[in-house]
Amino acid sequence: MGTEQVAICNDRATGMRAVIAIDDTTLGPGLGGVRWMPYPDQQAAVAEARRLARGMTLKNALAGIPYGGAKAVILRDDDGADRPAVMHAFGRFVKRLGGAYVPGVDMGTTIEDLAEVGRVAPDVSCDHEDPSPWTALGVFAGIRAAVACLDHPDLKGVRVAVQGAGHVGSALAGLLAVAGADVVVADVDDRRAERLATEVGGRRISTEEVLTFECDVLAPCATARVIDHASLRRLSCRVIAGAANDVLADRSCAAELAARDITYVPDFLLNAGGVVQIHALRSHWSTEQLRWAVLGIGDRAGHVLERAAASGHLPVEVAEDLASERLGRSVTIPA
Numbered sequence: 001m002g003t004e005q006v007a008i009c010n011d012r013a014t015g016m017r018a019v020i021a022i023d024d025t026t027l028g029p030g031l032g033g034v035r036w037m038p039y040p041d042q043q044a045a046v047a048e049a050r051r052l053a054r055g056m057t058l059k060n061a062l063a064g065i066p067y068g069g070a071k072a073v074i075l076r077d078d079d080g081a082d083r084p085a086v087m088h089a090f091g092r093f094v095k096r097l098g099g100a101y102v103p104g105v106d107m108g109t110t111i112e113d114l115a116e117v118g119r120v121a122p123d124v125s126c127d128h129e130d131p132s133p134w135t136a137l138g139v140f141a142g143i144r145a146a147v148a149c150l151d152h153p154d155l156k157g158v159r160v161a162v163q164g165a166g167h168v169g170s171a172l173a174g175l176l177a178v179a180g181a182d183v184v185v186a187d188v189d190d191r192r193a194e195r196l197a198t199e200v201g202g203r204r205i206s207t208e209e210v211l212t213f214e215c216d217v218l219a220p221c222a223t224a225r226v227i228d229h230a231s232l233r234r235l236s237c238r239v240i241a242g243a244a245n246d247v248l249a250d251r252s253c254a255a256e257l258a259a260r261d262i263t264y265v266p267d268f269l270l271n272a273g274g275v276v277q278i279h280a281l282r283s284h285w286s287t288e289q290l291r292w293a294v295l296g297i298g299d300r301a302g303h304v305l306e307r308a309a310a311s312g313h314l315p316v317e318v319a320e321d322l323a324s325e326r327l328g329r330s331v332t333i334p335a
């Protein structure tokens with residue numbers, strides 16, 4: 001994949017183990033979240049960090065912000081970990097990279113965690129504001145654009161299945177419900193899904209059901225690579241558009257989705273609201289400026305889908321091309 005730098009971090013004092021992958025710094029320091037999750041081994045953590053870092057390169061380039069792509073994963077061992085100590089240890093490794101990596105929140109980490117990392121590392125994002133509502137707004141705008149391409153003038157009565165009732169999934173479900181969509185929610189945490197479904201006047205479905213649920217839009221807002229060649233054949237949606245990074249198990253799934261007449265809106269295009277908010281905070285934008293920039297994700301999604309339809313290319317190829325133009329070289333999602 002040509003990752004610029006991979007740092008394997010082992011802190012002997014705390015036992016903290018992490019991987020930091022910096023994919024590309026053409027446009028600026030690598031900006032990307034820190035994931036804190038269990039991994040079977042270090043190799044799996046390296047693979048995940050590198051794939052996710054590539055997605056960040058494409059996302060930041062397409063969003064037009066001055067950052068490269070990077071990602072970190074901390075290997076979660078047990079739930080009894082001393083959280084601040086883990087974050088301090090991680091921060092010391094970030095510091096060694098001399099500003100080439102700017103960490104932010106991701107699955108398993110919180111703004112409090114990033115504030116701890118920031119006590120040691122020179123530059124962090126998401127240490128005082130959660131970007132998730134902005135990520136959700138960008139995904140919402142993208143879904144609206146995608147269903148418009150299916151001749152739905154608005155979201156009234158559009159059936160959306162949201163996978164993951166976490167930070168982004170819950171904010172997204174709220175926006176969709178206000179816009180009149182018919183929302184169903186699934187989460188491995190049944191109570192969380194139930195609570196959200198009640199809040200938005202929707203229905204909870206099981207995590208097994210969500211991928212096969214008959215709907216207009218499937219919005220993956222949980223883990224990576226939920227669409228593989230096996231799950232793909234059982235899909236019953238017309239559009240896939242969500243917040244989760246690295247949704248496709250491999251690049252060839254994009255062509256198979258198109259062959260099944262399912263529109264896949266690339267995750268790295270849709271879920272940029274959070275990084276745009278990070279850039280806005282660091283550049284002292286007004287909230288109105290930020291809101292317009294995030295809603296612009298919908299226009300970009302519409303443009304990509306139209307260009308794909310007109311050219312016969314896949315939406316993911318069009319989005320990669322647009323990002324590559326800005327990077328000055330061809331960059332694609334992982335094979």
Ligand SMILES: NC(=O)c1ccc[n+]([C@@H]2O[C@H](COP(=O)([O-])OP(=O)(O)OC[C@H]3O[C@@H](n4cnc5c(N)ncnc54)[C@H](O)[C@@H]3O)[C@@H](O)[C@H]2O)c1
Nearest residue numbers: 131132135164165166167168187188221222243244245274
């Ligand atoms: N938070 C952001 O601003 C942001 C920005 C860009 C991309 N993303 C991506 O969006 C996704 C969600 O992020 P988040 O911040 O909401 O995370 P989160 O940890 O707050 O929520 C994830 C939710 O998914 C649930 N979940 C996990 N595995 C599941 C499964 N197999 N089926 C159903 N539910 C499952 C979890 O229980 C949790 O409720 C992640 O892939 C993240 O990388 C988030």
